[in-house]
Amino acid sequence: MDLLYARWQMGLSLAFHIIFAVIGMAMPVMMVAAEMAWLRTRQSEYVDLAKRWATGTAILFAVGAVSGTVLSFELGLLWPAFMEFAGPIIGMPFSLEGFAFFLEAIFLGLYLYGWEKLSPRTHVFAGIMVSIGGALSGAFVVTANAWMNTPTGFRLIDGRISEVDPFAAMFNPAAGAQVVHMLLAAYAAVGIAVAGIHARLLLRDPVNAFHRRAFVIALAVGLPAALLQPLSGDWAGRVVARTQPAKLAALEAQFETKAYAPLRIGGIPNVEARETRYALEIPGGLSFLAHGDPAAPVTGLNDIPRELWPALTAVHIAFQVMVAIGPWLALLALWAAVLWWRGNLFESRLFLKAMVLSTVLGFGALEAGWMVTELGRQPWIVQGIMKTSDAVTPMPGLVVPFVLFTVIYIGLGAVVIALIRRTVLETAPARGGQ
Amino acid sequence: MIDSVVLLSLVLVLSLTAYALLGGADYGGGLWDLLATGRTAERQRATIAHAIGPVWEANHVWLIIAIVVLFTGFPRAFAALSTYLHIPLLLVLVGIVLRGSAFVFRAYGPDDPRHDRFWGRMFAVASTATPIFLGVIVGAITEGRLPDSPQGSFVTVFVAPWLTPFSLAVGAFTLALFGYLAAVYLTLEAHDTEERAAFRMRALISATTVGVLAATVLVLAAPEVRLGLIASPWAVPLHVATGASAIGTFVFLWFERFQHARVAVAAQVGLILWGWALAHYPYAIRPHLTLAGSAAPANVQILLLQVLGVGAVMLLPSLLFLFGIFGPRGAQRRQT
Numbered sequence: 001m002d003l004l005y006a007r008w009q010m011g012l013s014l015a016f017h018i019i020f021a022v023i024g025m026a027m028p029v030m031m032v033a034a035e036m037a038w039l040r041t042r043q044s045e046y047v048d049l050a051k052r053w054a055t056g057t058a059i060l061f062a063v064g065a066v067s068g069t070v071l072s073f074e075l076g077l078l079w080p081a082f083m084e085f086a087g088p089i090i091g092m093p094f095s096l097e098g099f100a101f102f103l104e105a106i107f108l109g110l111y112l113y114g115w116e117k118l119s120p121r122t123h124v125f126a127g128i129m130v131s132i133g134g135a136l137s138g139a140f141v142v143t144a145n146a147w148m149n150t151p152t153g154f155r156l157i158d159g160r161i162s163e164v165d166p167f168a169a170m171f172n173p174a175a176g177a178q179v180v181h182m183l184l185a186a187y188a189a190v191g192i193a194v195a196g197i198h199a200r201l202l203l204r205d206p207v208n209a210f211h212r213r214a215f216v217i218a219l220a221v222g223l224p225a226a227l228l229q230p231l232s233g234d235w236a237g238r239v240v241a242r243t244q245p246a247k248l249a250a251l252e253a254q255f256e257t258k259a260y261a262p263l264r265i266g267g268i269p270n271v272e273a274r275e276t277r278y279a280l281e282i283p284g285g286l287s288f289l290a291h292g293d294p295a296a297p298v299t300g301l302n303d304i305p306r307e308l309w310p311a312l313t314a315v316h317i318a319f320q321v322m323v324a325i326g327p328w329l330a331l332l333a334l335w336a337a338v339l340w341w342r343g344n345l346f347e348s349r350l351f352l353k354a355m356v357l358s359t360v361l362g363f364g365a366l367e368a369g370w371m372v373t374e375l376g377r378q379p380w381i382v383q384g385i386m387k388t389s390d391a392v393t394p395m396p397g398l399v400v401p402f403v404l405f406t407v408i409y410i411g412l413g414a415v416v417i418a419l420i421r422r423t424v425l426e427t428a429p430a431r432g433g434q
Numbered sequence: 435m436i437d438s439v440v441l442l443s444l445v446l447v448l449s450l451t452a453y454a455l456l457g458g459a460d461y462g463g464g465l466w467d468l469l470a471t472g473r474t475a476e477r478q479r480a481t482i483a484h485a486i487g488p489v490w491e492a493n494h495v496w497l498i499i500a501i502v503v504l505f506t507g508f509p510r511a512f513a514a515l516s517t518y519l520h521i522p523l524l525l526v527l528v529g530i531v532l533r534g535s536a537f538v539f540r541a542y543g544p545d546d547p548r549h550d551r552f553w554g555r556m557f558a559v560a561s562t563a564t565p566i567f568l569g570v571i572v573g574a575i576t577e578g579r580l581p582d583s584p585q586g587s588f589v590t591v592f593v594a595p596w597l598t599p600f601s602l603a604v605g606a607f608t609l610a611l612f613g614y615l616a617a618v619y620l621t622l623e624a625h626d627t628e629e630r631a632a633f634r635m636r637a638l639i640s641a642t643t644v645g646v647l648a649a650t651v652l653v654l655a656a657p658e659v660r661l662g663l664i665a666s667p668w669a670v671p672l673h674v675a676t677g678a679s680a681i682g683t684f685v686f687l688w689f690e691r692f693q694h695a696r697v698a699v700a701a702q703v704g705l706i707l708w709g710w711a712l713a714h715y716p717y718a719i720r721p722h723l724t725l726a727g728s729a730a731p732a733n734v735q736i737l738l739l740q741v742l743g744v745g746a747v748m749l750l751p752s753l754l755f756l757f758g759i760f761g762p763r764g765a766q767r768r769q770t
Contacts, residue, residue, distance in 0.1 A: 055542050058538055058541070058542055059538050059539070059542050061491070062491065062534050062535060062537070062538040063534075063535055063538075065491055065494065065534060066530055066531045066534035066535060067531065069494070069497070069498065069527065069530055069531075070527050070530075070531060072498060072501055072502070073501065073516065073523055073526075073527055074527075075505070076505065076512050076513060076515070076516030076517075077516045077520050077523060077524065080512075080513035080514075080516050080517045081513065083505050083509060083512055083513055083516070084509045084510055084512070084513035085509075086509075087505040087506055087509030087512060087513075087730065088506060088507075088509055088730035088731060088734040089734075091502065091505060091506020091507070091509075091730070091734070091738065092506070092737070092738070092741065094502045094505070094506065095499075095502050095503070095506060095738060095741055095742065095745070096741065096745070097502075098495065098498050098499045098502045098745075099745040099748070099749060101495055101498060102492065102495045102499070102749055102753075103749065103752065105491035105492040105494070105495050106492045106749070106752045106753055106755075106756045107752065108491060109487075109488040109489055109491060109492055109756055109760070110488070110755070110756055110759065112487075112488065113487055113488035113760060114488075114759060117759055117760075118759070129752075161731070162731070164730075164731050164733065164734050166734060166737055393516075393517055393520065394517065394584035395517065395520045395584075395592060396588055396592075397588070401524055404524075404528065408528065408531060408532070412531070412535055415535075415539060419539060419542065419543060419544075422543075422544045423542055423543065423544060
């Protein structure tokens with residue numbers, strides 16, 4: 001029971017933190033872009049935008065920083081055996097992340113409080129450094145997570161680690177694909193969410209120059225990432241196929257080991273009957289995507305011991321959610337490109353409505369993706385090396401911290417949403433015209 | 435060549451020192467927000483928020499650095515610490531989350547006095563409570579009651595080892611030190627003489643409180659801990675230096691030489707921390723776990739030291755730039 005609460009607490013903390021972490025990565029990019037546009041054009045909407053986005057960044061970054069602190073302690077509070085084992089091996093990316101976070105915090109302070117004290121060039125430079133620091137922190141932390149999926153850079157002799165090579169651990173087989181997938185997800189989710197918010201306001205006030213400029217910058221950050229994301233997803237999927245067969249089988253709810261394994265769209269796995277029903281199947285699709293050859297055999301769950309299965313239904317559904325949203329967002333990107341090329345980006349109400357409907361989809365895919373990778377690795381905390389149940393703390397009563405953090409995070413989430421609405425959005429200039 | 439365990443321990447103590455002198459003062463700021471009284475109360479709160487605003491995120495990162503060094507360099511110590519001190523660590527985390535969030539909620543909130551008061555109070559209370567639990571943790575690893583296996587009842591394993599008079603006294607002492615630092619620093623941030631006098635008075639009261647609590651901690655300490663603190667070979671010079679800086683701070687405050695007082699108080703708090711660290715060495719957690727016994731493989735330690743060295747060289751200029759722009763000297767430049 002305590003194991004379950006520990007997992008719930010970790011999952012909740014990750015799900016909460018990731019929202020603020022990605023905003024801390026992508027929001028500074030938009031804020032600097034707006035400031036640079038202001039310096040070039042001297043149109044007042046841009047500086048207004050830069051300052052509002054800076055305020056948003058300040059609030060959201062702070063919540064991200066403290067919830068990230070919680071996570072760094074929770075690694076030990078909930079999984080002390082894991083940290084005792086893995087600390088020396090994956091401490092390197094965490095140390096580097098510490099420096100990247102330092103960079104972010106220093107230059108964010110300079111940016112937020114330095115509008116009057118720094119020269120425009122230094123101020124823009126500070127904003128760029130915040131953006132770089134954000135991307136680097138994200139990348140470093142994701143390499144540590146990738147190591148849990150594909151542990152390398154050490155040898156186990158009688159349960160003790162030796163020959164630790166922290167850089168080999170950092171550059172593990174899953175690191176590249178996961179880092180690219182995560183960075184693109186961050187820019188796509190945040191850019192599309194901000195664009196969706198302004199699309200809603202543009203539907204009400206179509207010629208509002210402020211919202212138009214905000215919309216364009218947010219699209220420019222979000223949509224290229226959304227367009228590239230299916231490609232990086234394909235890469236990540238092939239890495240999973242090579243390194244984590246149980247995860248791949250769970251993603252696709254594939255029970256039978258076979259060649260010409262189908263790609264499933266939808267479907268509900270039935271564990272008792274060991275079959276997946278109601279799915280649209282594309283014959284050979286999975287074999288082709290996973291191994292580049294429709295005849296390639298794919299390991300099914302039937303050939304994996306039952307106790308080593310991940311939570312099948314949750315992983316399969318989360319994966320379906322992610323791969324349903326991804327191509328849709330890529331399609332939006334193409335649509336926007338066509339409208340932009342024709343010069344009527346703001347005229348298509350249908351596109352604006354599609355953006356409004358897609359506002360939270362990027363975040364939905366992001367959360368689903370983390371569920372896929374984390375639940376898909378279970379019962380392992382370190383794939384093939386250490387079980388999650390062997391890593392949990394002996395501390396009893398973990399329901400208490402779980403409830404405590406749930407309450408705190410729900411409260412903080414509500415306050416943040418209310419605050420962003422009141423300070424950043426509702427006071428936005430309502431005047432129209434160019 | 436010096437042992438890599440010693441060097442890494444040194445790095446750990448250095449980052450804790452930075453956290454205490456910078457992040458600690460930010461907690462202390464919250465204490466003085468809570469205790470702001472008199473005609474200048476609102477101005478005091480504004481001064482505190484103004485001083486903390488640009489730097490608190492960066493100051494907070496020192497804690498992250500310390501934690502990362504701990505779990506990379508001394509993984510067994512990190513595991514033991516987070517197992518047996520789960521409850522006070524959890525309370526520290528709750529405090530960190532609430533004060534950080536409350537601070538930005540107030541700073542960027544709508545112009546509504548009720549909003550400001552609520553989040554201001556949250557920031558102040560959380561800032562005051564958190565150092566107590568930080569101190570309790572330091573007290574618990576010093577006192578030597580933490581178990582080395584989770585055998586026994588919940589209370590004997592997870593509560594009794596840290597809920598002791600000694601650890602609580604260290605908790606109170608930590609809060610007093612942080613408040614002391616903040617009050618002295620704030621004398622340089624104050625808007626006017628009236629407000630400066632208020633912070634000076636708070637600093638003088640804190641100085642006395644720190645002295646009383648230091649004595650309390652010593653009295654409550656286990657005999658071998660007390661002996662380590664006062665009878666080691668390095669103890670005499672260190673105590674002379676600590677005493678000199680303590681008297682110096684008091685005198686500078688008395689004669690309103692605030693620039694000097696700031697340097698002296700930082701020296702005093704730093705020396706107290708170093709005195710504790712020297713007395714605690716070679717333990718990570720007394721009495722079961724030494725630093726060497728909890729350390730990562732040697733090649734990892736050396737690599738970590740190299741990365742930290744390179745990182746520090748790259749970061750230091752930016753950090754100095756930040757404090758150059760927003761530090762008290764920046765504030766004075768504004769006034770002239």
